[in-house]
Amino acid sequence: MDVAAQNGRDGAGLGPRHVAIIMDGNGRWAQSRGRPRLFGHHAGARRVREIVECCPDFGVKYLTIFAFSTENWKRTQVEVAGLMSLFRRYISKEMTALADKNVRVRFIGDRPRLDAKLVALMDRLEEKTAENDGTHLTIALNYGGRDEVARATKRLAQDVANGSLDPESVDEETLPKYLDTCVLPDPDLVIRTSGEARISNFLLWQSAYAEYEFIDTLWPDFTAEEMGRLCAKFGTRDRRFGGVKT
Numbered sequence: 001m002d003v004a005a006q007n008g009r010d011g012a013g014l015g016p017r018h019v020a021i022i023m024d025g026n027g028r029w030a031q032s033r034g035r036p037r038l039f040g041h042h043a044g045a046r047r048v049r050e051i052v053e054c055c056p057d058f059g060v061k062y063l064t065i066f067a068f069s070t071e072n073w074k075r076t077q078v079e080v081a082g083l084m085s086l087f088r089r090y091i092s093k094e095m096t097a098l099a100d101k102n103v104r105v106r107f108i109g110d111r112p113r114l115d116a117k118l119v120a121l122m123d124r125l126e127e128k129t130a131e132n133d134g135t136h137l138t139i140a141l142n143y144g145g146r147d148e149v150a151r152a153t154k155r156l157a158q159d160v161a162n163g164s165l166d167p168e169s170v171d172e173e174t175l176p177k178y179l180d181t182c183v184l185p186d187p188d189l190v191i192r193t194s195g196e197a198r199i200s201n202f203l204l205w206q207s208a209y210a211e212y213e214f215i216d217t218l219w220p221d222f223t224a225e226e227m228g229r230l231c232a233k234f235g236t237r238d239r240r241f242g243g244v245k246t
């Protein structure tokens with residue numbers, strides 16, 4: 001399929017249908033206030049609600065947020081444990097509000113490394129919101145783009161080995177069916193807060209033709225207003241997908 005058609009948006013005056021956000025800068029936000037990094041993570045988690053709720057105002061149907069990467073295990077045990085406990089608390093606390101606001105929640109990432117209690121809450125939130133058809137919120141938790149492609153490739157290879165997939169038929173449309181994001185459209189706009197201009201292993205395959213915004217705002221300071229500004233700016237971009245505009 002043509003990438004532009006697949007993505008659904010060519011930027012011609014339209015806002016992004018799928019926005020993906022690398023929520024970065026919680027640690028620096030806390031440190032600038034002389035507080036521990038976890039204080040910043042808690043402030044960051046509190047920002048999520050406003051951003052999820054503003055999506056319909058800007059025509060954003062899919063929102064994907066990067067909460068914890070496969071590389072974030074390198075952090076101190078205190079920070080990792082604090083984050084895992086925050087994720088459990090966030091899910092329990094937001095479960096009813098998300099369900100009532102017609103948000104459909106999905107998680108992407110490698111679940112087996114996460115603790116069983118957290119995975120049970122993730123499953124419950126997915127089940128509880130499975131019938132919702134408002135904003136599609138995807139939370140990337142223990143997610144890494146390379147890890148996702150490796151896991152997808154393993155399953156694809158298993159299908160070749162068991163005879164259900166003909167290797168000759170493998171093309172650009174085959175691998176995405178094995179990715180965690182198989183039911184989602186590709187992101188149109190990827191935003192990274194905190195001033196870093198890198199993607200840190202986020203949605204590597206899916207962002208091949210995404211537009212990027214690297215902004216200095218630290219995640220706990222990111223607002224619906226800024227989201228709206230970036231969505232409007234997206235509408236002015238000329239997305240060519242390798243072609244030439246006539």
Ligand code: IPE
Nearest residue numbers: 023024025026027028067068
């Ligand atoms: C992003 O904020 C949240 C996670 C990676 C879990 P950081 O914790 O990376 O904040 P900085 O980049 O150190 O400021």
Ligand code: IPE
Nearest residue numbers: 022023024066067068069200
């Ligand atoms: C990316 O931020 C991961 C998340 C926002 C969850 P990091 O802070 O982990 O990325 P690096 O280390 O600056 O590349």
Ligand code: MG
Nearest residue numbers: 024025026027
């Ligand atoms: Mg960071």
